Amino acid sequence: MYRLILVVLLLTVLYILLRQMFRGFKTSIRDGREKSSAQAQHEDQDQMIEDPVCHTFVPRRIALIETIGGREYCFCSQECVVRFRREHPI
Ligand SMILES: [Zn+2]
Numbered sequence: 142m143y144r145l146i147l148v149v150l151l152l153t154v155l156y157i158l159l160r161q162m163f164r165g166f167k168t169s170i171r172d173g174r175e176k177s178s179a180q181a182q183h184e185d186q187d188q189m190i191e192d193p194v195c196h197t198f199v200p201r202r203i204a205l206i207e208t209i210g211g212r213e214y215c216f217c218s219q220e221c222v223v224r225f226r227r228e229h230p231i
Pocket residue numbers: 192194195196197216217218221
């Protein structure tokens with residue numbers, strides 16, 4: 142009788158431990174997903190975009206993004222924005 146109680150107790154502990162492990166596993170998956178989405182955002186910021194004026198590739202994070210005629214253009218400098226606006230009057 143005493144052994145039976147011990148076995149049940151052991152199984153209960155095992156069950157709780159497994160549940161915690163499983164929960165930890167699920168949490169780590171969610172963390173991984175959050176990390177990967179943050180990484181995707183980071184990659185988006187590092188995306189190289191061509192300047193339509195001087196054809197230099199600039200990372201999105203430092204590019205000058207201007208909406209001209211409903212389209213988004215990325216420029217390396219204000220100089221190129223001015224040049225582009227002069228060459229493409231709306
Ligand atoms: Zn440029």
